[in-house]
Amino acid sequence: MDEADIQIPLTPELAKRVMTTSPLGQDLGFKLLKLERARAVVGLDYQDKLVGNPLTRVVHGGVITALLDHAAAVAAVAALDAPTSIATLDMRIDYMRAAEPGRRIIGDATCFKLTRSIAFIRGTAYHDSAQNPIATVVCTYMLASDGGRKPGANLT
Amino acid sequence: MSGDSKIFSDLRLAGEATDIEALLAGIPYARHLGMEVERQGRELTFIMRFAPHLIGNPRLPALHGGVIGSFLETAAILGLIWDAPLQQLPKPVDIGIDFLRSGKPVDTFARAIISKRGRRVANVRAEAWQEEQGRPIASLHGHFLIMPDAQIPSPLVGEG
Numbered sequence: 001m002d003e004a005d006i007q008i009p010l011t012p013e014l015a016k017r018v019m020t021t022s023p024l025g026q027d028l029g030f031k032l033l034k035l036e037r038a039r040a041v042v043g044l045d046y047q048d049k050l051v052g053n054p055l056t057r058v059v060h061g062g063v064i065t066a067l068l069d070h071a072a073a074v075a076a077v078a079a080l081d082a083p084t085s086i087a088t089l090d091m092r093i094d095y096m097r098a099a100e101p102g103r104r105i106i107g108d109a110t111c112f113k114l115t116r117s118i119a120f121i122r123g124t125a126y127h128d129s130a131q132n133p134i135a136t137v138v139c140t141y142m143l144a145s146d147g148g149r150k151p152g153a154n155l156t
Numbered sequence: 157m158s159g160d161s162k163i164f165s166d167l168r169l170a171g172e173a174t175d176i177e178a179l180l181a182g183i184p185y186a187r188h189l190g191m192e193v194e195r196q197g198r199e200l201t202f203i204m205r206f207a208p209h210l211i212g213n214p215r216l217p218a219l220h221g222g223v224i225g226s227f228l229e230t231a232a233i234l235g236l237i238w239d240a241p242l243q244q245l246p247k248p249v250d251i252g253i254d255f256l257r258s259g260k261p262v263d264t265f266a267r268a269i270i271s272k273r274g275r276r277v278a279n280v281r282a283e284a285w286q287e288e289q290g291r292p293i294a295s296l297h298g299h300f301l302i303m304p305d306a307q308i309p310s311p312l313v314g315e316g
Contacts, residue, residue: 021214022213022220023209023211023212023214023220024209024210024212024220024222024223025212025220026209027209048184049185049187049188050184050188051185052184052186052245053164053245054182054183054184059185060185060226060230061226061229061247061248062185062189062222062223062225062229063185065225065251066220066225068222069212069220069222069225070212070220070222087218087255088221088255089254090252090253090254091225091252091253092251092252092253093248093251094249094250095248095249098247
C-alpha cells in the first residue's frame, strides 16, 4: 500500500485497519491516499478484472459502488471519537460519465454529520478533479451496529 | 477484441434468445464476483457464490456492501437484456440501495423486476437474499439508459 497522508491524531490506526483488513479492499487493491478528520481518499488502479463492458473496456458500475462504499466507511470511522462498528444503511449513486479505461479512479468521501446512531456521508469518484465527477454518492451508516457488543462477547 | 466479447456487439438479437450464461461469463467483473445464473421458465435467478475475497468486514464476517451492490446492479442489467432486445449494455444513471440485513459468508441470490421500460430509460428493482427469499439482505432500485447515446434526440438538434 502507498504511504497515506494521514492528518488526524485519533483514529488513523482504526481507519487504516478498516482499509487493510478488508479482504475485498485487498482483492481489488484499494489504496488509502489521504485521511483527514471525517474524510478519506481512496485510489483504485485500473485492472482487467474490473471491466463491466468488454467492448468499451469501461469498468463495471459496481466497481464504483464498491470504491465509494469503502471510502465512505473509512470517512465515517475517521469522524468518530471512539471506535465503534458501522454498517451501511443505504446509498444512492448517480453515474455521471463512464470511467476512462486504463486510468486510476479516486473515491473521495466526507462524513458531514454524525448523530448518536447515524453517520451521513457524501462522496465523489473522479480521475483528476472532483469538478469532473464519474459518480457521486450520498449514504448513511448505522453506528454501533453491533449494539455496543464487543466482538466475541457472545462467545464468553 | 477477444472472442468472448462478440456477444456484446450482437445484443440486438437478445431478449429471451440471449445466451445469458455466455453474457455473464463475458463480463470480467461479474466473473470475478463469482456470478452464475439459473433459469426456471422465464425467470432468472442470479447467484453469487461465496468466496473469501467478497468479505468487507472480517470481524463479523460480512459481505462488502459494494459487492452486494455490484451483484444487484449486474442482476438488473442482465434482467433488462433478458426482458427485451437491446442494442447495447444498459448504462446505470442512478441507483439506490437499501441494506436490510448483514450479508453472511454464504451464497447470495438475486432477482430483478423491470418496473417500467421507457423508450430511453428503464426503471428496475432487484432484491438479494441468502437463506430465505422472504428475508432479503438488500434491495436496489435504479434507472438505466437503454438507448445508444447517438440515438438520444438532443433538444438542441433540429430547432434551427
